[in-house]
Amino acid sequence: MRLKLVSFKACPFVQRVAITLEYKGIDYDIEYIDLANPPEWFIAISPLKKVPLLIVDGTVIFESAVINEYIDEVYPPTLHPDDLLMKAINRSWIEFCNNISLYTFQLTIKEKKNDFEGTLKALLSDFDMVEDYLKVKPFFNGDQFSLVDSSYAPVFQRLEFLAQIYKPIIITERHPKLTQWKDNLLSLKAVKRSTVAEIQNLYYQLLWTRQGYISQFLSEREYGKRSTKSFY
Ligand SMILES: N[C@@H](CCC(=O)N[C@@H](CS)C(=O)NCC(=O)O)C(=O)O
Incomplete structure (x- = not known):
């Protein structure tokens, strides 16, 4: 195949x-x-x-x-739990991640500081709910990597890129288990191999193109003059 x-x-x-x-x-x-x-x-x-x-x-x-x-x-073995209720719960949290992905995208396009901060607040309160559910040793379900892990890792990577130019977003004080889960996922070989090597720079170029509030934290020298706005 x-x-x-x-x-x-x-x-x-x-x-x-x-x-x-x-x-x-x-x-x-x-x-x-x-x-x-x-x-x-x-x-x-x-x-x-x-x-x-x-x-x-x-x-x-x-x-x-x-x-x-x-x-x-x-392609077995499955990355879902065998227990059907657990499997359904995993799918629920994968669905929940769509909302989190949307907020993460919106952080890159919101133009006003207030709107950016409002989105960040909504994102963090979604993370409060994940934090309440999480067990994390070391993955979402415990020892076994799952499709929930595949779904959240890209968001964690982007929030880490944003944190590097803005300020820490996922922090131990508020989200201790989530922070640990994020770090576990970002150090995984499968996650590191899942994008092009230059992803961080590419992501910053996209931020620059989108011209949201967050783009002011990028250096103009590196990314050029403020350009016509575009998503891609
Ligand atoms: N729900 C879709 C979302 C996919 C998605 O939004 N992809 C974006 C790129 S990251 C896209 O292709 N956008 C093109 C467009 O909206 O025209 C999925 O999970 O596959």
Whole structure:
């Protein structure tokens, strides 16, 4: 079976899938597209015009959570808990991560300080709920890496990049278990191998292009003059 992942280099949803593939040691091809100027072939096969797509022997699957479930079913051993209730709970927290991903994206585009801080507050109170649920030794479910881990790692990586130019976002005082979980995930080989090597710089370039409040913490010397606003 030949797998091809269609990607945009800085996309956290593609990265969820790449982490699962890397963690399971599955061979796959990857094709990067420019979302600001998507190729015709991509428009023709992507129902939502979004990445990731997984092309399995010519057949297209879309939506990162669905792609991860497919990979998990086809390539055992499973990354879901065996217990059906636990499995459902894992899926609930994967769904919850979509909200967290949205807030993380909004942190990069909010233009006013107040709006940025409001989004950060909402994000941190979502993290309060994750913190209450977490056990963490060392992963979401304990010893076994799961699809919940694949889903949250890209967000943690981006928040770490933001923290490096802004100020710490996930901190031990408020979120001790979450901080530990984040650090465990970010040190994992599968997570490190799940993006291009230059991801941090690429992410900062995107911040610059988006021209949100946070972009003022980047150095103008490095990223150039303030440009026309764009998401990609
Ligand atoms: N729910 C989707 C979200 C995917 C998504 O938003 N991808 C972004 C890039 S990170 C995209 O392709 N955006 C293009 C667009 O919205 O036109 C998933 O989980 O796969």
